[in-house]
Amino acid sequence: MYIQEISIEIKTTANKNVLVDEFQLLMSFYRGSGQTQGKIESQYIAENKIVSLPYTLEKNSLARKYNNFYVNNQIQKLEELCKSTLQFRTVGKYSNSYKTPCTCKKSDFFILTTNYVSIDSPLTCGTCNKSVPLYRLPVYYDYGYMPILSWETNYISCDSLQMNCEVGERWALNQMQDLKSPLSKQGFKICKKIGELTSIPTYYFLYNYTKFKGDNLSRSCPGCNKKWGLKKRLHDRYDFKCDRCKIVSEISNKT
Ligand SMILES: [Zn+2]
Ligand SMILES: [Zn+2]
Incomplete structure (x- = not known):
């Protein structure tokens, strides 16, 4: 289990509350696509940056190849509204009690x-x-x-x-x-x-x-x-x- 940082810099004069809502919507789409875990991420706004710290099962769970239609659409919308690009960073590993996910070629069940x-x-x-x-x-x-x-x-x-x-x-x-x-x-x-x-x-x-x-x-x-x-x-x-x-x-x- 990993903790990731997703952030975006606000380079426009758009209403920050609207942008935070749009960012939250992106986080709910990430959950719906199975890329983030638990719906318990911290989210905050610091000066001109919106930051969220979701949990993911794998280091690359937020890779573009796993994005679905809603995630891609919302990223595009958010980047246009903020006039900047979404940034990703792996902050670290979560508690060791969480095992790495299954890597079986084919599970029996x-x-x-x-x-x-x-x-x-x-x-x-x-x-x-x-x-x-x-x-x-x-x-x-x-x-x-x-x-x-x-x-x-x-x-x-x-x-x-x-x-x-x-x-x-x-x-x-x-x-x-x-x-x-x-x-x-x-x-x-x-x-x-x-x-x-x-x-x-x-x-x-x-x-x-x-x-x-x-x-x-x-x-x-x-x-x-x-x-x-x-x-x-x-x-x-x-x-x-x-x-x-x-x-x-x-x-x-x-x-
Ligand atoms: Zn397995
Ligand atoms: Zn039975």
Whole structure:
């Protein structure tokens, strides 16, 4: 994970508030194209310069080849308004706890998963267990990946509620661990489409905390009712995997 600096010098008398708004729009387009992570970048204006410090999975995530139609259009608009050129600089590496992204030539499968503190990609490689930058996928929708990021935001919101405990904890948990919840349905739809676009089976991670008392590997899959316990724990996280329903899960740590 890297921290990048994107900046532009203002060489016109255009209203700075308008320019800041246009810059923010560019940052949201970078997120939609899968090039920046987490929607948590700092942004500031210093004298005649607008600066933003987004997180990216790779050093070259902001390379022009990954730009989509909206990013390119907005860069052009901003450069015309400011009468200067957008500048890029890699500031440094973020926390070492973030692994480098997947470099597999072809992943055996993908897993859609995130959590309340993650700024990784919501797509993980099932082969190496590393993050898959969304810009490596074929275009998902409207030049980018917004429906995947919308699920990610919803999931993180539910996970935050259940971590904070006081408001909507039970409701949020059900969203995360019920196969038929709106959150799971949204996730399954994404898995199915990524599977179709890439020809790589894409699994949904089903959260499991308190739902199954006395949880054990012989418990059957909540989708097809068949055996899905793994003989060997996968990536030190997954205890269950159903290849029919395309779900992975873990043994409840409450039992
Ligand atoms: Zn991989
Ligand atoms: Zn199943």
